[in-house]
Amino acid sequence: MTLFAVSAEFNAAPWATVVICLALMAGFTGYLLPATIHFLTLAVCLSTGFLAYLAFSLPEAQFWYLLDSFGVAFQLDALSGYFLLTNALVTLAVLVYCWNTGRSAFFYAQLIILHTSLNSAFLCADFMSLYVALEVVAIAAFCLMTYPREPRIIWLGLRYLLLSNTAMLFYLIGVALVYSNSQSFAFSGLTQAPPEATALIFLGLLTKGGIFLAGLWLPQTHGEAATPMSALMSGVVVKAGILGLLRCGLLSDQLLLLVQGLGVATALFGVAYAMLAKDTKRMLAFHTVSQMGFVLAAPVAGGFYALTHGLVKSSLFLLAGNLPSRDFKILQKTPIAAGFWVPLLLASSSIAGFPLLAGFEAKTLTLKGLPPWLAIALNIAAVGTAISFSKFVFLKPTFVGKTYPLGLGIALAVLLGGLAVGNVVYWQAFTASNLLKATLTCGVGAGLYWGVVKRLTLKLPDGGEQVDHLIGMMSISLTILFAWILV
Amino acid sequence: MVGPEACIFATVMIGFLGLIYKRNLLMKIVAMDVISTGVIGYYCFVAARTGVTTPIVGAEVSPGPIQYADPLPQAVILTAIVIGFSTQILMLVIAMKLAKENPTLEIAAIEREYWS
Numbered sequence: 001m002t003l004f005a006v007s008a009e010f011n012a013a014p015w016a017t018v019v020i021c022l023a024l025m026a027g028f029t030g031y032l033l034p035a036t037i038h039f040l041t042l043a044v045c046l047s048t049g050f051l052a053y054l055a056f057s058l059p060e061a062q063f064w065y066l067l068d069s070f071g072v073a074f075q076l077d078a079l080s081g082y083f084l085l086t087n088a089l090v091t092l093a094v095l096v097y098c099w100n101t102g103r104s105a106f107f108y109a110q111l112i113i114l115h116t117s118l119n120s121a122f123l124c125a126d127f128m129s130l131y132v133a134l135e136v137v138a139i140a141a142f143c144l145m146t147y148p149r150e151p152r153i154i155w156l157g158l159r160y161l162l163l164s165n166t167a168m169l170f171y172l173i174g175v176a177l178v179y180s181n182s183q184s185f186a187f188s189g190l191t192q193a194p195p196e197a198t199a200l201i202f203l204g205l206l207t208k209g210g211i212f213l214a215g216l217w218l219p220q221t222h223g224e225a226a227t228p229m230s231a232l233m234s235g236v237v238v239k240a241g242i243l244g245l246l247r248c249g250l251l252s253d254q255l256l257l258l259v260q261g262l263g264v265a266t267a268l269f270g271v272a273y274a275m276l277a278k279d280t281k282r283m284l285a286f287h288t289v290s291q292m293g294f295v296l297a298a299p300v301a302g303g304f305y306a307l308t309h310g311l312v313k314s315s316l317f318l319l320a321g322n323l324p325s326r327d328f329k330i331l332q333k334t335p336i337a338a339g340f341w342v343p344l345l346l347a348s349s350s351i352a353g354f355p356l357l358a359g360f361e362a363k364t365l366t367l368k369g370l371p372p373w374l375a376i377a378l379n380i381a382a383v384g385t386a387i388s389f390s391k392f393v394f395l396k397p398t399f400v401g402k403t404y405p406l407g408l409g410i411a412l413a414v415l416l417g418g419l420a421v422g423n424v425v426y427w428q429a430f431t432a433s434n435l436l437k438a439t440l441t442c443g444v445g446a447g448l449y450w451g452v453v454k455r456l457t458l459k460l461p462d463g464g465e466q467v468d469h470l471i472g473m474m475s476i477s478l479t480i481l482f483a484w485i486l487v
Numbered sequence: 488m489v490g491p492e493a494c495i496f497a498t499v500m501i502g503f504l505g506l507i508y509k510r511n512l513l514m515k516i517v518a519m520d521v522i523s524t525g526v527i528g529y530y531c532f533v534a535a536r537t538g539v540t541t542p543i544v545g546a547e548v549s550p551g552p553i554q555y556a557d558p559l560p561q562a563v564i565l566t567a568i569v570i571g572f573s574t575q576i577l578m579l580v581i582a583m584k585l586a587k588e589n590p591t592l593e594i595a596a597i598e599r600e601y602w603s
Contacts, residue, residue, distance in 0.1 A: 070559055128563050135570045139577065146581070151588050152601040158512075158581050165574050166506060166519055172526045172567060173499070179560060180533045466598050467515075471507055 006057045012076050013064045015054060019047045020120055027112035034105035041095050041108050041115075048088040048119055055081025063125065071186025075125040082303030083122040083236075083243055086310035089418045090235035091115045093314055093411035094228045100407060107147055114140035114237070121240040126185040127175040127201065130244050131168060134208055138164045141237050145225050156221050163217050163470055164208060170478070171204025191252045198255070199481040201248070202262075206477060208241030210289050211296070212266045214477040217470050219273070222285035227321025230281060234288040235314035239306055242292055249299045256299065258484060263296030264377045271384035275453055276460050278328055280320040283388060288313060290381060291351070294366055297378055301365040304425060308362040311422075312351045315415040316392075318408055319344055328391055335398035342397075343412050348389035350419055353382055354442045355435050358422030363438070364429040379441070386445020387453055393446070491532055498525035512585070512592040516578050523571045530564035533557070 023044045030037030054076065061077030091111065098107070117140060121133035138161060146157040175185065177197035182189035190198060203214060210218035222234050249259030270290025277283035291309045295302045319340055325331055336344075350359030363382065367375055464473060502525060505518030538554025582592060589597050 067559075128566075132566055132570065135574065139574060142577070151585065154581055154584060155597055155601050158578060158585070161574060161578055161581075162515065162519065165571070165578075166503075166522065169499075169519070169522045169526050169571075173529060176526075176529050176533050176560065180536065185563075466602075467594055468507065475503070475507075 006054070006059065008059050010058070012054050012058060012062055016051060016074070016076060016123060019051050020116055020123070023047065023112060023116040023119070027109045027116065030112065031105050031109035037105050037108040038095070038099060041112055042092070044112050044115060045088050045092040045095065048084055048091075048115065051076075051119070052081045052084035052088060055084060069184060071126050071182075071184030071189065072129060073125040073186065074120075074123045074129065076123060079246065079303045080122045080243070082307045083239055084119060086239065086307045087115060087118050087122065087236045089414060090232060090310050090314045093318070093414045094232050096414065097228050097231075097318055097407045097411040103147070107144065110140050110143045110147075111232075114144060114232070118236055118240055122243055125187060125247075127171075127178060127187065127189075128185045131172060131175065134204075134240055134244075135165075135168060137237060137240050138168075138208075141233060144232070145221075145229050147229070148226055153224065153226075156224055159467055159470075160217060160221050162467070163474070166471070167204045167207030167214070167474060170200045174198070174200030174202075174204070187247050188251060190248055190255070195485040196482070198248075198258075199478060199485055202245070202258070202481055203474065203478050205241045205244045205248075206262070207474065208238070209245060209292055210238050210241075211245070211292055212262055212269060212477065213473045213480075215266070215289055215292075216464050216473055218289055219282055219285040220465050222288060223279065223281040227318060230285075230321070231314035231317040234285065234317060235310040238288060238292060239295075239310065242295055242302075242306065245296060246299045246302050249296070258481075259296050259299060260374060261484070263293045263298075264374060264381075265293070266290065267293030267297060267378060267381040268384075269293075271381045271388065273460055274388045275384055276456065276458055277388070278459070280323065280326050280328065280331070280392075281317070283328075283391070284313065284316055284320060287351070287385070287388065290385065294363075294378065294381070297374055298366040298370060301362065301368070304358075304422075305362040305366050308350065308358045308419060308422060311415045311418050312347045312357075312359060315343060315347045315412050316351075318411055319347070322405070322408060331395055335396045337404075338397045338399050339404045341395060343416060344392045344395070346416055346419075348392045349442070352386040352389045352442050352445065353438050355430070355438050357416070357419040358425065359419070360438055361423065361426040361429040364434050365426050382441050383445050383448070386442045387449045390446045390449035390453075394449070488536075492529075495525050495528045495532055498522075498528065510594055512582055512594055512597070513579075515594070516575065516582065520571075520575055523568075523575075527564055527568055527571075530560045530567075534560040 026040040026044055030040040056078055061075055063073055063075045065073045114137060117133050117136035121130060121137060124130050124133055142157045142161050146154050174197045178189045178193040179185055181193045206212060206214040222230050225233060245259055249256045267290050270286050270293060274283050274286035274290060277286055295305050323331060323340065324334055346357060350357035353360050353363035367378060499522050502518050502521030505521060506515055509515050509518055534557045537557050540553050540555050542555040542558050586592055
């Protein structure tokens with residue numbers, strides 16, 4: 001996994017601190033000196049990439065305690081390394097995509113702040129630091145989302161803030177319960193805390209990560225945001241809450257079962273909506289929900305899966321924003337330029353688990369060694385994924401087409417190149433049975449798409465996505481969590 | 488000590504019910520602030536479990552062990568207060584912007600207008 005051996009005595013703490021603090025300073029400096037901001041953002045992305053590299057090459061996870069016994073700590077291990085790498089690559093792609101679009105220094109400053117707060121969310125190992133990081137992420141994401149200043153986007157941003165902030169208040173009550181129980185904010189205190197603490201903390205993280213019923217705000221928000229912002233939000237912003245859930249799930253068997261159960265429910269629920277979606281960006285957003293379920297279903301392989309998902313989803317959002325229409329019906333009638341169709345094919349095959357790019361290894365690694373009930377449910381979700389991405393694959397390519405924006409080309413090269421290199425992570429996946437299974441899944445998906453789904457005109461209701469219903473869904477999620485934990 | 492705790496959770500519940508039942512955007516934001524008040528109160532309550540004396544060395548001279556308040560929850564809730572009110576301000580500013588187009592700020596009307 002590493003080019004240079006790092007000795008066991010090596011302490012990565014100063015590096016991590018420097019990367020986070022300097023990045024924040026770079027954001028504010030760039031805002032004051034707009035001429036430098038593109039390059040500062042580039043430097044910030046590269047330094048995050050370096051931190052991810054350190055995380056992979058450390059012989060074992062490193063912890064640093066900032067307060068004596070209160071569990072306020074941050075940690076660097078391979079799991080956070082995957083998330084850091086996702087953050088670096090996706091932000092880099094978004095930066096390249098926006099390079100010549102004339103966006104103001106404010107946009108890039110917010111981009112750096114969002115990037116850095118995500119980094120700190122991936123590094124922290126206690127509930128309180130996670131709370132602060134997640135709230136800064138929400139505010140920065142909101143500022144980026146509402147950058148176009150259109151009333152509709154402003155309304156969706158406001159809805160996002162209202163929901164995420166309310167959920168985080170419940171999370172805080174849970175954290176107080178953990179603290180009063182174990183006198184520390186560390187994640188490990190959750191196992192001894194009363195069950196209601198788990199329910200409240202999970203409600204906050206589920207809402208942030210767009211999981212199951214608490215995450216119904218996500219499709220509309222991600223679908224309607226501007227193209228680079230959709231890519232960023234689906235690519236990394238939702239993962240801030242997911243990593244917290246993964247860390248909680250790795251604490252005890254009971255919590256692991258809860259996280260996996262939520263993951264499977266989410267994977268199936270998201271894919272059902274995505275199969276029937278009529279709008280490209282809305283379908284991609286529902287897919288984010290479903291794929292986050294996959295990440296949670298196998299916390300051990302979750303990091304790698306999150307990386308492949310982030311790269312694929314960002315490239316698909318960047319592509320979908322540049323297609324002639326957002327409606328699948330219109331797209332099926334118009335030929336698509338090959339320059340768009342080939343990356344669409346690559347990214348779609350990766351996310352459906354076809355053996356070409358790293359998505360196949362990630363899926364194999366996720367499905368390996370799971371209990372049967374989980375594996376069956378996830379395989380059904382995988383077929384659903386293949387069905388919904390057939391919509392992109394079976395568009396008509398044409399070799400005469402419109403010119404290609406340079407920024408988009410470089411961004412896609414970064415993302416899809418990352419996926420191609422990602423193939424080395426788990427090359428053991430290339431066995432005959434795995435290849436056959438993956439091809440079969442995609443084949444069945446494509447067949448079902450041609451036979452059944454293409455002719456369906458069913459439309460699932462979207463009434464559950466209004467503010468009142470979203471808040472109601474939050475209380476229903478909390479009730480379900482309580483029921484699960486107390487039973 | 489059950490009384491204060493019950494009052495705190497009642498505050499949170501009132502805020503949450505306000506968030507569901509109030510139809511006006513401004514009222515919803517205020518309801519969120521009510522929940523936030525309850526949460527802050529709960530942290531102060533957790534800090535007071537060990538006593539209510541200010542934890543400053545040499546401030547009090549008494550024969551028995553002094554019942555100090557736990558400073559840490561108070562310290563972290565300060566951060567949460569700041570984050571909460573900055574989000575609150577951001578939301579109110581955005582609500583002012585929305586009010587130019589939708590003077591009543593009724594959620595139902597706003598959603599009808601912006602729903603695709």
